[in-house]
Amino acid sequence: MRRLISSGSRFEREIGYSRAVVDGDLVFVSGTTGYDYATMTIEPGVEAQCDRAIRNIAAALAEAGAGLEDVVRLLFIVPDRADWEPCWPVLRRHFGEIRPASTLIHAGLQTDEMRIEIEATARLRTPS
Template sequence: MNGRRFIQSGSRWEELAGYARAVVDGRWVFVSGTVGQDFRTGRFPEGAEAQAELALDTIGSALAEAGAGFDDVVRVRVYVPDRGDVVAVSQALRRRLGDNRPANTTVCSPLAVEGARVEIEVTARRNA
Protein backbone atom coordinates (compact mmCIF):
# COMPACT_ATOMS: atom_id res chain seq x y z
CA MET A 1 0.00 0.00 0.00
CA ASN A 2 2.42 2.68 -1.28
CA GLY A 3 5.14 1.88 1.24
CA ARG A 4 2.93 2.28 4.29
CA ARG A 5 3.72 0.22 7.34
CA PHE A 6 1.26 -0.53 10.12
CA ILE A 7 2.14 -0.89 13.81
CA GLN A 8 -0.16 -2.71 16.23
CA SER A 9 -0.12 -2.55 20.04
CA GLY A 10 -2.45 -5.44 20.80
CA SER A 11 -5.37 -3.28 21.88
CA ARG A 12 -8.74 -4.94 21.42
CA TRP A 13 -9.97 -1.62 20.03
CA GLU A 14 -7.57 -1.91 17.07
CA GLU A 15 -9.06 -5.27 16.12
CA LEU A 16 -12.65 -4.18 16.80
CA ALA A 17 -12.46 -1.01 14.69
CA GLY A 18 -9.90 -2.25 12.14
CA TYR A 19 -7.22 0.38 12.66
CA ALA A 20 -3.50 0.46 13.40
CA ARG A 21 -1.92 1.96 16.52
CA ALA A 22 0.38 3.81 14.13
CA VAL A 23 0.88 4.23 10.41
CA VAL A 24 4.33 4.95 9.01
CA ASP A 25 4.25 6.69 5.64
CA GLY A 26 7.67 7.84 4.47
CA ARG A 27 9.11 10.10 7.15
CA TRP A 28 5.70 10.58 8.78
CA VAL A 29 4.34 8.60 11.73
CA PHE A 30 0.66 8.96 12.64
CA VAL A 31 -0.22 7.49 16.05
CA SER A 32 -3.91 6.83 16.66
CA GLY A 33 -5.76 8.17 19.67
CA THR A 34 -4.46 6.18 22.62
CA VAL A 35 -6.13 5.80 26.02
CA GLY A 36 -4.26 4.99 29.21
CA GLN A 37 -5.40 1.40 29.47
CA ASP A 38 -3.35 -1.71 30.17
CA PHE A 39 -4.28 -3.64 27.04
CA ARG A 40 -3.34 -6.99 28.64
CA THR A 41 -5.72 -6.63 31.60
CA GLY A 42 -8.19 -4.03 30.32
CA ARG A 43 -7.66 -1.98 33.49
CA PHE A 44 -7.12 1.75 33.85
CA PRO A 45 -4.83 3.26 36.48
CA GLU A 46 -6.39 5.73 38.91
CA GLY A 47 -6.34 9.34 37.81
CA ALA A 48 -5.93 11.17 34.54
CA GLU A 49 -2.21 11.79 35.01
CA ALA A 50 -1.45 8.09 35.52
CA GLN A 51 -3.61 7.25 32.51
CA ALA A 52 -1.76 9.88 30.45
CA GLU A 53 1.57 8.32 31.45
CA LEU A 54 0.37 4.86 30.38
CA ALA A 55 -1.00 6.23 27.09
CA LEU A 56 2.35 7.92 26.48
CA ASP A 57 4.14 4.62 27.19
CA THR A 58 2.05 2.99 24.45
CA ILE A 59 2.65 5.92 22.11
CA GLY A 60 6.37 5.84 22.86
CA SER A 61 6.52 2.15 21.99
CA ALA A 62 4.74 2.76 18.67
CA LEU A 63 7.07 5.65 17.87
CA ALA A 64 10.13 3.54 18.69
CA GLU A 65 8.92 0.72 16.47
CA ALA A 66 8.51 3.32 13.71
CA GLY A 67 12.08 4.55 14.21
CA ALA A 68 11.00 7.78 15.89
CA GLY A 69 10.73 9.23 19.39
CA PHE A 70 9.07 12.03 21.32
CA ASP A 71 11.66 14.47 19.93
CA ASP A 72 10.16 13.83 16.49
CA VAL A 73 6.57 14.69 17.49
CA VAL A 74 5.23 17.73 15.62
CA ARG A 75 1.53 17.55 16.58
CA VAL A 76 -0.37 16.42 19.68
CA ARG A 77 -4.11 16.15 20.17
CA VAL A 78 -5.45 15.53 23.65
CA TYR A 79 -9.02 14.67 24.60
CA VAL A 80 -10.18 14.81 28.22
CA PRO A 81 -13.78 14.45 29.42
CA ASP A 82 -13.17 16.48 32.60
CA ARG A 83 -11.73 19.98 32.27
CA GLY A 84 -10.32 19.55 35.78
CA ASP A 85 -7.85 16.95 34.43
CA VAL A 86 -6.27 19.21 31.80
CA VAL A 87 -3.41 20.44 34.02
CA ALA A 88 -2.44 16.96 35.22
CA VAL A 89 -2.47 15.56 31.68
CA SER A 90 -0.53 18.57 30.41
CA GLN A 91 2.15 18.02 33.05
CA ALA A 92 2.57 14.40 31.92
CA LEU A 93 2.92 15.60 28.32
CA ARG A 94 5.49 18.21 29.31
CA ARG A 95 7.63 15.60 31.07
CA ARG A 96 7.66 13.34 27.99
CA LEU A 97 8.01 16.03 25.33
CA GLY A 98 10.66 18.04 27.14
CA ASP A 99 11.77 21.02 25.08
CA ASN A 100 10.31 19.67 21.82
CA ARG A 101 7.26 22.00 21.81
CA PRO A 102 4.98 20.43 19.16
CA ALA A 103 1.69 22.02 18.13
CA ASN A 104 -1.03 20.97 20.58
CA THR A 105 -4.82 20.98 20.74
CA THR A 106 -6.69 19.94 23.87
CA VAL A 107 -10.41 19.20 23.63
CA CYS A 108 -12.78 18.58 26.52
CA SER A 109 -15.23 15.94 25.31
CA PRO A 110 -16.67 12.55 26.29
CA LEU A 111 -14.53 9.59 25.23
CA ALA A 112 -15.66 6.41 23.49
CA VAL A 113 -13.90 4.07 25.95
CA GLU A 114 -15.64 3.81 29.30
CA GLY A 115 -13.28 4.50 32.18
CA ALA A 116 -10.83 6.50 30.05
CA ARG A 117 -9.93 9.93 31.40
CA VAL A 118 -7.63 10.91 28.55
CA GLU A 119 -6.95 10.04 24.92
CA ILE A 120 -3.81 11.24 23.14
CA GLU A 121 -2.82 11.12 19.49
CA VAL A 122 0.41 12.33 17.92
CA THR A 123 1.99 12.97 14.54
CA ALA A 124 5.75 12.69 14.19
CA ARG A 125 8.22 13.35 11.39
CA ARG A 126 11.23 11.07 11.51
CA ASN A 127 14.52 12.85 11.02
CA ALA A 128 16.49 9.79 10.00
Protein backbone atom coordinates in the same frame (compact mmCIF):
# COMPACT_ATOMS: atom_id res chain seq x y z
CA MET B 1 5.80 2.94 1.69
CA ARG B 2 2.93 2.42 4.12
CA ARG B 3 3.39 0.26 7.22
CA LEU B 4 0.84 -0.59 9.92
CA ILE B 5 1.78 -0.88 13.60
CA SER B 6 -0.37 -2.64 16.20
CA SER B 7 -0.22 -2.41 19.97
CA GLY B 8 -1.96 -5.76 20.31
CA SER B 9 -5.08 -4.10 21.71
CA ARG B 10 -8.24 -6.06 20.94
CA PHE B 11 -9.89 -2.75 20.00
CA GLU B 12 -7.71 -2.44 16.88
CA ARG B 13 -8.90 -5.80 15.62
CA GLU B 14 -12.54 -5.34 16.66
CA ILE B 15 -12.93 -1.81 15.31
CA GLY B 16 -10.54 -1.97 12.34
CA TYR B 17 -7.72 0.51 12.89
CA SER B 18 -3.99 0.55 13.61
CA ARG B 19 -2.20 2.02 16.62
CA ALA B 20 0.05 3.77 14.14
CA VAL B 21 0.61 4.11 10.42
CA VAL B 22 3.99 4.95 8.91
CA ASP B 23 3.64 6.65 5.54
CA GLY B 24 6.92 7.88 4.08
CA ASP B 25 8.63 9.98 6.73
CA LEU B 26 5.46 10.55 8.78
CA VAL B 27 4.16 8.46 11.67
CA PHE B 28 0.51 8.90 12.64
CA VAL B 29 -0.32 7.48 16.06
CA SER B 30 -4.03 7.04 16.62
CA GLY B 31 -5.90 8.24 19.66
CA THR B 32 -4.18 6.44 22.51
CA THR B 33 -5.63 6.07 25.98
CA GLY B 34 -4.15 5.02 29.30
CA TYR B 35 -4.78 1.31 28.85
CA ASP B 36 -2.01 -1.12 29.62
CA TYR B 37 -2.46 -3.21 26.48
CA ALA B 38 -0.66 -6.23 27.97
CA THR B 39 -3.27 -6.56 30.72
CA MET B 40 -6.12 -4.51 29.18
CA THR B 41 -6.42 -2.59 32.44
CA ILE B 42 -6.56 1.14 33.07
CA GLU B 43 -5.65 3.07 36.21
CA PRO B 44 -8.29 5.47 37.56
CA GLY B 45 -6.22 8.69 37.85
CA VAL B 46 -5.82 11.06 34.91
CA GLU B 47 -2.10 11.61 35.60
CA ALA B 48 -1.41 7.86 35.47
CA GLN B 49 -3.53 7.51 32.34
CA CYS B 50 -1.72 10.41 30.67
CA ASP B 51 1.66 8.89 31.47
CA ARG B 52 0.60 5.42 30.24
CA ALA B 53 -0.83 6.91 27.03
CA ILE B 54 2.49 8.63 26.34
CA ARG B 55 4.39 5.40 27.02
CA ASN B 56 2.01 3.60 24.62
CA ILE B 57 2.70 6.29 22.01
CA ALA B 58 6.46 5.95 22.62
CA ALA B 59 6.22 2.19 22.07
CA ALA B 60 4.43 2.66 18.74
CA LEU B 61 6.94 5.31 17.69
CA ALA B 62 9.85 3.03 18.62
CA GLU B 63 8.45 0.29 16.40
CA ALA B 64 8.27 2.87 13.61
CA GLY B 65 11.89 3.89 14.16
CA ALA B 66 11.08 7.15 15.92
CA GLY B 67 10.88 8.53 19.45
CA LEU B 68 9.04 11.16 21.39
CA GLU B 69 11.68 13.67 20.26
CA ASP B 70 10.31 13.25 16.71
CA VAL B 71 6.74 14.27 17.64
CA VAL B 72 5.65 17.41 15.78
CA ARG B 73 1.97 17.51 16.74
CA LEU B 74 -0.22 16.32 19.61
CA LEU B 75 -3.99 16.28 20.04
CA PHE B 76 -5.38 15.85 23.55
CA ILE B 77 -8.99 14.91 24.30
CA VAL B 78 -10.34 15.09 27.84
CA PRO B 79 -13.99 14.66 28.81
CA ASP B 80 -13.60 16.79 31.95
CA ARG B 81 -11.84 20.17 31.78
CA ALA B 82 -10.71 19.71 35.38
CA ASP B 83 -8.53 16.78 34.24
CA TRP B 84 -6.42 18.89 31.89
CA GLU B 85 -4.25 20.87 34.32
CA PRO B 86 -3.21 17.81 36.39
CA CYS B 87 -1.70 16.41 33.17
CA TRP B 88 0.62 19.39 32.65
CA PRO B 89 3.52 18.07 34.79
CA VAL B 90 3.35 14.70 33.00
CA LEU B 91 3.37 16.39 29.60
CA ARG B 92 6.16 18.76 30.60
CA ARG B 93 8.26 15.77 31.73
CA HIS B 94 7.88 14.05 28.35
CA PHE B 95 7.59 17.02 25.95
CA GLY B 96 8.95 20.07 27.78
CA GLU B 97 12.03 20.37 25.58
CA ILE B 98 10.38 19.02 22.41
CA ARG B 99 7.42 21.40 22.49
CA PRO B 100 5.34 20.02 19.60
CA ALA B 101 2.31 21.91 18.29
CA SER B 102 -0.74 20.79 20.24
CA THR B 103 -4.48 21.15 20.58
CA LEU B 104 -6.90 20.28 23.38
CA ILE B 105 -10.49 19.18 22.78
CA HIS B 106 -13.14 18.50 25.43
CA ALA B 107 -15.28 15.55 24.33
CA GLY B 108 -16.62 12.24 25.53
CA LEU B 109 -14.41 9.18 25.18
CA GLN B 110 -15.23 5.53 24.45
CA THR B 111 -15.79 4.58 28.11
CA ASP B 112 -16.38 6.52 31.31
CA GLU B 113 -13.15 5.15 32.82
CA MET B 114 -11.05 6.82 30.10
CA ARG B 115 -9.92 10.25 31.30
CA ILE B 116 -7.60 11.29 28.42
CA GLU B 117 -6.86 10.30 24.83
CA ILE B 118 -3.77 11.48 22.95
CA GLU B 119 -3.05 11.45 19.22
CA ALA B 120 0.45 12.11 17.90
CA THR B 121 2.15 12.82 14.60
CA ALA B 122 5.90 12.37 14.27
CA ARG B 123 8.38 12.84 11.48
CA LEU B 124 11.07 10.25 10.93
CA ARG B 125 14.54 11.67 10.64
CA THR B 126 15.37 8.89 8.17
CA PRO B 127 12.38 7.34 6.35
CA SER B 128 11.98 3.61 6.99
